[in-house]
Amino acid sequence: MENGSATWLRSFVPRPDAERRIVxxxxxxxxxxxxxxxxxxxxxxxxxxxxxxxxxxxxADAFPPDLAAMAALIADELAPLLDRPYALFGHSMGATVAHEVAHALRDRGRPEPLRLFASGREAPHDEEGGKVHLMDDDGLAEELRRLGGTDAEVLRVPELRAMILAYVREDYRLIETYRAPYRPPLTCPVSVFLGAADPDLDPARASRWAESTTGPTDLRVFPGDHFYLVPHRAETLDAVAAALG
Incomplete structure (x- = not known):
């Protein structure tokens, strides 16, 4: 969990005596x-x-060939940290990756998370793919503007634009080529979060995360768009803390 570039995990404030971890x-x-x-x-x-x-x-680090391979690498590095209970929180693409990490850890005989928080993403079995990663740079930049998660001013600086679009394209490739394999569902609780004005997700679609687990699920709608958790950080963190109990 060092800050070397080869590692996947960052702990900005180590808390060795914490009761639990959230990834x-x-x-x-x-x-x-x-x-x-x-x-x-x-x-x-x-x-x-x-x-x-x-x-x-x-x-400078290379991308894995697919999302499942990335989840496996994350699970390998995370496994030694499971000396205490843990939860997983993923937003948008991260929700799908978190779900894959939970399965990868279970496949290794490790415990499932205390809770999986799936934010701003449809359930893995509803992934339909896409072609954003095949767009030219202008099309990719327009998609970022549509979702609102990237500072438009940054995309006007040629060097920054080129660097950002390079890794964003790879992220889109990973998520748009992903298809969830058939396997038994998780058993852990799942909390589903989304913004009321998310352009790509509504509560009915988000609620289909219930099919990803045999455990209980709950749904929370926050004010805001796809990136609700930035302006509503305090409210999001309160909900996470309450769910962790």
Whole structure:
């Protein structure tokens, strides 16, 4: 869990005496530092953020061939940290990756998470793929503007635009080529979060995460769009803390 570029996990505020850990996985185009403000906000919980390749301190690192391979690599690095209970929180693409990580850990004989938080994403069995990763740079940049998660000013700087679009394209490739394999569902509780004005997800579709587990599920709709958890961070963290109990 060092800050070396070869590793997947970041702990901005180590809490060796914490009762539990929560492992946070960002949206496509996002990085681990997006969860830095969470580091001291959850009582009794150490926050671990996953750093995808191609960005921040992993700018030179290669991408895995597919999403399942990425989840397996994350699970391998996460396994030694399961000396205490853990939860998984994934937003957008990160929700799908978190679901795959839970399965990868279970396949290794490790415990399932205390709870899986699936934010801003349809259930894995509803993934329909897409062709955004095949668009030219202008089309890819327009998709980022549509979702609202990237500063438009940053995309006007040629060097930054090229770097950002390179790893965003790879993220979209991973999620758009992913198809969930058939396997027994998880047994852990699943909390589903979404923004009321998310352009790509509504409560009816989000509620289909219930089919991903035999455990209980609950649905929470927050004010805001796809990236509701940025302006409504405090409300999101309160909901996470309450669910962790």
């Amino acid at each position: 946070c996985l960002a949206h496509g185009g996002g990085g681990a530092t997006g969860f830095r403000p969470w580091a001291q906000a959850l009582p009794g919980t150490e926050v671990i953020a996953v750093q995808y390749p191609g960005r921040e301190d992993r700018v």
